Amino acid sequence: MEAQLKESAQQVQDKLEEIGYSNKVVELPDSTRTAQEAADAIGCEVAHIAKSIIFRLKDSNRPLLVVASGVNRINEKLIGDYLNEELGKADADYVRKHTGFVIGGVPPLGHSEPVLTLVDEDLLNYREIWAAAGHPKAVFRLTPAELVEMTKGQVTCIK
Incomplete structure (x- = not known):
């Protein structure tokens, strides 16, 4: 019998199934809050971690999700120029309000509201990611x- 997922992880599993995917959510004994922690816990390279970073678009106050390779640093100026809007930091309350999830566990899907999403082109270099x-x-x-x-x-290019 499989261990029961925590409620927030089960929400992601349910969303995956709802949209027709068979991917399985797993809970690990160690934290996956950072890309390095996730890679260590999974046993993969940091580059294979798809880290989810939420920004606040300053003019519209809308959330922006950038899903980046764990080894890449997001170039906020480049992304801001791409979107023609300045990026601001999103604090923990903002992230939870707009995604329904806590920082360190934000998935790339299943948010409480639609979130504009950019995907790091470098992630396309890998057969599988986490x-x-x-x-x-x-x-x-x-x-x-x-x-x-x-x-x-x-x-898009995020670095």
Whole structure:
């Protein structure tokens, strides 16, 4: 019998099934809050971690999700120029309000409201990647193509 997922991780599993995917959410004994922690817990390279970073678009106050390879640093100026809107930091309350999830566990899908999503083009270089699944110890494996499909994300250079 499979262990029961935490409520927030189960929400992600339910969303995956609802939109027609068979990916399985797993909870790990160690934290996956950072890309390095996730890679260590999973046993993969940091580059294979699809980290979800929420920004606040300053003019519209809308959330922006950037799903980036765990080794890449997001160039906020480049993204702001791409979107023609300045990026602001999103604090923990903002992230929870607009996604329904806590920082360190924000998945790339299943948010409480639609979120504009950009996908790091470098993630397309890998056969499989791992993303957060609603809780700091929950992840799921997927392909880069599935990530783009699930999120309806725009693939772009983020660094």
